[in-house]
Amino acid sequence: MTGPFRTSVGHAFGRTAMPLAAYYGVTLALPLANGAGRSGTAFVQHAVIVLAVPPLLVLLICAIHAMGQAAARFARSSPSSRGASSISRARDVQHLAPGGST
Amino acid sequence: MKTKLAFALVAIVIAWGLKRHYADARPDDLSWILGPTARLVSATTGETFVLQTGEGYFSRERLFLIEKACAGVNFMIAAFAMLVVALFHRVESRVEAMRVLGASLLASYSAAVLVNTVRISIAMWLASHPAALSAFSAADVHRIEGITVYFAGLVLLHELVRRFEGRVAAFGTEARSAEVAS
Numbered sequence: 001m002t003g004p005f006r007t008s009v010g011h012a013f014g015r016t017a018m019p020l021a022a023y024y025g026v027t028l029a030l031p032l033a034n035g036a037g038r039s040g041t042a043f044v045q046h047a048v049i050v051l052a053v054p055p056l057l058v059l060l061i062c063a064i065h066a067m068g069q070a071a072a073r074f075a076r077s078s079p080s081s082r083g084a085s086s087i088s089r090a091r092d093v094q095h096l097a098p099g100g101s102t
Numbered sequence: 103m104k105t106k107l108a109f110a111l112v113a114i115v116i117a118w119g120l121k122r123h124y125a126d127a128r129p130d131d132l133s134w135i136l137g138p139t140a141r142l143v144s145a146t147t148g149e150t151f152v153l154q155t156g157e158g159y160f161s162r163e164r165l166f167l168i169e170k171a172c173a174g175v176n177f178m179i180a181a182f183a184m185l186v187v188a189l190f191h192r193v194e195s196r197v198e199a200m201r202v203l204g205a206s207l208l209a210s211y212s213a214a215v216l217v218n219t220v221r222i223s224i225a226m227w228l229a230s231h232p233a234a235l236s237a238f239s240a241a242d243v244h245r246i247e248g249i250t251v252y253f254a255g256l257v258l259l260h261e262l263v264r265r266f267e268g269r270v271a272a273f274g275t276e277a278r279s280a281e282v283a284s
Contacts, residue, residue, distance in 0.1 A: 015257075015260075015261075016257050016260075018184055018187065018188060018260055019184060019253065019256035019257045019259075019260045020253070021184075022180040022181070022183050022184035022187075022256055023180055023252065023253050023256055025180065025183065026176050026177075026179055026180040026183070027176070027180075027249075030121065046245075049242075049245060049246065049249065050249060053246055053249040053250060053253070054249065054253045057250060057253060057254070
């Protein structure tokens, strides 16, 4: 994991902490308090999926966001760098040409 | 301090009352949330849902039942609790406390109906396209879809509240600086 990606993941988890707490509270804490834990493996299976899916979603959205940003950076930098390199190439050609200005 | 404590107690009683009502209710008792949801799902998907006494809202064409478990009351409780905590700092007087409680109830109810409509519409689409996620069983797909939509709904609602709070704060600052300037 790169530094900026780790920062953005940390930021995303910070922002979603309250919805995550509310969701876990209603889907896990309340049923546990009502004795759902006694139902055994059915509740454990449910709990594993409920615990895993939201953080995975946050990670997935961060990854998509990071890829989108990288693509935007590439799109922004590409035309200018391509333009700059073609200008320098044109200058080089001018320099090398027998009838060039220098 | 007393107002904040009373506010927290009333909010807990409301959430607990909703949970108890949901636990004891028959599908017909949940028409206050199942009815609007079924109508919105009808408008979204174009399917007709008819009230079946004691069961819920049923689509004969799609053999799809919006039953008690689909009511979204748990989502409403989660959204209500989240909003109450997020807006707790605004509770300075009894009037503010009533406003926050009212706004939280209204927003959580509206969000529950909307988010549940999205969840049921997607579930209907997935039911008619079983090959879309063939690696999972139908029950797993339904469960993962529910978790995804409900969690995303809570995150969106929280973001909306944050933005609203930001605008209110900015408006307050502007009003104060205008007062100072005049």
